[in-house]
Amino acid sequence: MLIATVVSVDPFGHRPRPGSGTAFLVLVAFLVSFLTIRTSARLTRSVSWWPGGVQSGGVHIHHLVWGICLIMFAGFLALATPLEPPWWHIVAITFGIGVGFTLDEFALWVRLEDVYWSEEGRSSLDAVLVATAFAALVVVGTNPFGLDDPASISGTAAVVTLILGLAVVCFLKGRVLLGVIGLFVPVVALVGAVRLAHPSSPWARRRYRGPRLEQARARFDPSRRVGRWQRRIADLVAGAPGPPGSSSD
Numbered sequence: 001m002l003i004a005t006v007v008s009v010d011p012f013g014h015r016p017r018p019g020s021g022t023a024f025l026v027l028v029a030f031l032v033s034f035l036t037i038r039t040s041a042r043l044t045r046s047v048s049w050w051p052g053g054v055q056s057g058g059v060h061i062h063h064l065v066w067g068i069c070l071i072m073f074a075g076f077l078a079l080a081t082p083l084e085p086p087w088w089h090i091v092a093i094t095f096g097i098g099v100g101f102t103l104d105e106f107a108l109w110v111r112l113e114d115v116y117w118s119e120e121g122r123s124s125l126d127a128v129l130v131a132t133a134f135a136a137l138v139v140v141g142t143n144p145f146g147l148d149d150p151a152s153i154s155g156t157a158a159v160v161t162l163i164l165g166l167a168v169v170c171f172l173k174g175r176v177l178l179g180v181i182g183l184f185v186p187v188v189a190l191v192g193a194v195r196l197a198h199p200s201s202p203w204a205r206r207r208y209r210g211p212r213l214e215q216a217r218a219r220f221d222p223s224r225r226v227g228r229w230q231r232r233i234a235d236l237v238a239g240a241p242g243p244p245g246s247s248s249d
Contacts, residue, residue, distance in 0.1 A: 013033060027132070068098070070097055074092075078091050106128075109120075133180055145160050166193045174201030178195075
């Protein structure tokens with residue numbers, strides 16, 4: 001019964017096809033691996049006897065490396081071999097674990113330096129939230145661009161163009177999470193597009209001056225009550241930021 005709900009079978013063969021059930025396995029494995037590796041990193045930071053990162057010839061091997069290897073391994077197996085249950089599910093879980101390890105060090109992709117415990121390292125948590133929202137929307141079966149039954153090619157193209165435009169505005173304003181959700185729930189993209197931009201976003205740097213920029217800075221000031229609660233939740237999940245260069249494994 002469980003296998004039947006997790007994977008759909010091709011009526012013309014025996015190989016299982018990806019579906020929302022498989023996406024659910026990937027999502028769960030991703031979240032569990034992220035929380036596990038983040039907890040391990042926090043223990044390495046605070047407990048002397050907890051094993052730290054692997055050192056090889058003086059080179060620090062981040063868990064990002066293991067994540068990339070798992071993603072490549074799972075992707076190759078999924079594309080190159082005719083997998084049957086339960087192997088298909090094992091590959092999906094392996095892929096999710098790799099994504100969790102990799103996105104936990106998303107900040108390292110961008111900055112090419114170890115900012116794991118610094119303020120800049122919080123972009124890793126942001127990336128995890130965006131990926132979780134995207135995967136969850138796929139799992140629940142939400143159609144991209146809010147299209148259930150397109151009436152015409154021209155009408156569909158117009159709707160997709162409009163929603164993509166709103167999502168791009170969200171991204172430029174630093175409202176990435178709203179932009180990603182907006183690709184599936186268009187009204188969210190509209191809300192994100194009309195809201196105030198983050199002061200460090202490309203939109204604010206190019207378009208905000210004087211009072212408008214001050215308004216954006218005040219809106220996103222971490223000392224605000226809402227900002228303090230968000231920060232406490234982020235500290236609870238990811239750990240409080242510390243000096244740059246702290247070990248991330």
